[in-house]
Amino acid sequence: MPVPPHIARVISSWLGGPGASVRADRLAFADAGHGFDQFGLHPDFVAMGSSLVAPLYDRYFRVVSHGAEHIPKSGPAVLAANHSGSIPVDGAMLWTDVYRQTDPPRIPRPVADYFVSTLPVISTLFARCGVVGGSRGNARALLEAGELLMIFPEGVPGIGKHFSQRYRLQEWRQGHCELAIRHGAPVVPVGIVGAEEQMPQIARVPLPFSPIPYLPITATPLPLPVRYHIWYGEPIRLDRDYRPEDADDPEKVRAAAARVKAAVQALLDRGKKERKGIFK
Amino acid sequence: MISVLVTGATTSIGERLVRSLLADTRVRHVLAVDKQPTHRALPFSNNRLTYTSVDLTKSRRVHELLFGPARDLGVEVVVHLAQSRSAYAVGRGVHARNVEALRSILDLSDRHPTIRRVVVHSFAVVYRVGLDLPVRVSEDHPLDLAPHVPQYVRDRVEADLSACTRMGLADCEIVVLRCAEALGPGTGSQLFDFLDAPVAFRPLGFDPMVNVATIADIVRAxxxxxxxxxxxxxxxxxxxxxxxxECARLWGTPMFPAPGPFIRRAYNLRHWLGGGEFSYGLNRKRMHFGLVLDGTRARQELGYVPAHPVDWPVGGPIAG
Structure with missing residues (x-):
């Protein structure tokens, strides 16, 4: 890691004031014995990450949160959100929003694409902030431990979609519903409005010999200061509507995923309708 | 009351296990076996302990051991620890020690008049590590069967699978313990050798999670x-x-991030200068992606819970 935990704590206090560390200290997580959980999360890095993202969250993207009361206060749950914006700023904003809106604070565990684990420095920093590699085993272990998973079922095709496809959900993967049904976890649909316009993508260059799948060609060199609206929907109680063994029934899993996708699309439609403009 | 045969009895773990078994009133006799001659073997004696020097790479010697002293002492349980500890050791002799010795023991135990149980010491190194694999590893995790893996790993996987494939087919019970690395001298731990160097290098930008055990916990299991x-x-x-x-910090070893090719050459050079056993090629993926053993099954079925933290030379655990 670029810095040890005590340096992360100093950085978070310097950037975010003493309150940043105080909040992180209240974080409930499964300490594996040295202040880290088994996946590498450490509260001091959560505080540092949150403080680093704060200027973007508060001043640049001016995030507005709607319906955060729908985030379960405890127990296993899955946040399923749309993914967009050419670079994964939406993940950082959602991560920060959940951390800020929950009390006691909950840290969502973003499930990242495999290639993220191969990126030097970034993979380690992300792991310290709670990101896990996108293997089924990691997700299963976290749900069994009662954690809050943050999944973008569109994956890389979502973030890499052409500007003309904005607010149109791409192929919606079903793994999150299979996991939720098997582990009795509710799914909270999340619609992120604003990210779809932040960095219009006009083309992409495949990178066949790199762990990164492609290089986005965007209309702007940096993300535009769009306003983010994060909409949380009512939890979809797959844990009540299905039995754990239904996770092995492809039809039921497909139906559950379609339900979640429709709920996210409805949040996006509502969010688009209610906002005053892209930058407002 | 049972009698126990321990192979690899002069290793750090073996010696500690023999001591523990001798302190256990449920154990009638311990037959300790290793390749060391008797006068250079165990630094203690007991009237319930017999030490025998045996070359386990020779199947005839294994046969003579099991159907000789082991049968005479009524050995019921074999704990097999004998493995080559060098990451650089290669060849048929090494394979015979790592794999063929276990095969012989399993073959013979199946038709042995007194042996009813074989406990095999396996290693976390048998598990495949990769970006698409979970950090927390349960027993059904893929094994490292890649064609290019060093003999050190290949032999351990083969020995592990040799034992696993006999489960349910043999008359005697087989237990395979895939142990985390025990931080101690003489355990063959790559991580111990890595930390015991004057300085350590890790891949630039990576800092994986590791799980480390003590000899006391391995012996307890x-x-x-x-x-x-x-x-x-x-x-x-x-x-x-x-x-x-954090491991290096608590061990008191200065650690520097460096590019992979440099680390590989540095550790190869260290080995050839007679300085150590750590092989970067063997551990490259482990130094990028974490691996933490999930001990749920051992807790539920064996009652094993790790209870002995590492006695870190520089500092103790921060929390918990």
């Missing part, structure tokens, strides 16, 4: 497996789970 019933594969995690950089 073996004792539980010795006295238990039923068979299966069990992960034996250690008490300490922490990032590699």
């Amino acid at each position: 073996m004792e539980l497996a010795t006295h238990g019933s039923g068979e299966g594969v069990f992960n034996i995690p250690g008490f300490d789970t922490l990032p590699l950089s």
Whole structure:
């Protein structure tokens, strides 16, 4: 890691004031014995990450949160959100929003694409902030431990979609519903409005010999200061509507995923309708 | 009351296990075996202990051991620890020690008049590590069967699978314990050798989570497996789970991030100058992606819970 935990704590206090560390200290997580959980999360890095993202969250993207009361206060749950914006700023904003809106604070565990684990420095920093590699085993272990998973079922095709496809959900993967049904976890649909316009993508260059799948060609060199609206929907109680063994029934899993996708699309439609403009 | 045969008895773990078994009133006799001559073997004696020098790479010697002293002492449980500890050792002789010796023991135990249980010491190194694989590893995790893996790993995987494929088919019960690395001299731990160097290098930008055990915990797991019933594969995690950089800090070893090709050459050079056993080629993926053993099964079926934290030279655990 670029810095040890005590340096992360100093950085978070310097950037975010003493309150940043105080909040992180209240974080409930499964300490594996040295202040880290088994996946590498450490509260001091959560505080540092949150403080680093704060200027973007508060001043640049001016995030507005709607319906955060729908985030379960405890127990296993899955946040399923749309993914967009050419670079994964939406993940950082959602991560920060959940951390800020929950009390006691909950840290969502973003499930990242495999290639993220191969990126030097970034993979380690992300792991310290709670990101896990996108293997089924990691997700299963976290749900069994009662954690809050943050999944973008569109994956890389979502973030890499052409500007003309904005607010149109791409192929919606079903793994999150299979996991939720098997582990009795509710799914909270999340619609992120604003990210779809932040960095219009006009083309992409495949990178066949790199762990990164492609290089986005965007209309702007940096993300535009769009306003983010994060909409949380009512939890979809797959844990009540299905039995754990239904996770092995492809039809039921497909139906559950379609339900979640429709709920996210409805949040996006509502969010688009209610906002005053892209930058407002 | 049972009698126990321990192979690899002069290793750090073997010696500690023999001491523990001798202190156990449920154990009638311990037959300790290794290749060391008797006068250079165990530094203690006991009237319930017999030490025998045997070359386990010779199947005839294994036969003579099991159907000689082991049968005469009424050995019921074999704990097999004998493995080559060098990451650089290669060849048929090494394979014979790592794999063929276990095969012989399993073959013979199946038709042995007194042996009813074989406990096999396996290693976390048998598990495949990769970006698409989970960090927390349960017993059904893929094994490292890649064609290019060094003999050190290949032999361990082969020995592990040799034992696993006999489960349920043999008359005697087989227990495989896939243990976390025990931080101690003479355990063959790559991580111990890595930390014991004057300086350590890790890949630039990576700091994986590691799980480390103590000899005391590994020995405890073996004792539980010795006295238990039923068979299966069990992960034996250690008490300490922490990032590699924190491990080095607590061990008091200065650690520097460096590019992979440099690290490989530095550790190869160190080995050829007679300085150590750590092989970067062997551990490259482990130094990028974390691996933490899930000990749920061992807790539920053997009653094993890691209880002995590493006695870190520089500092203790921060929390927990």
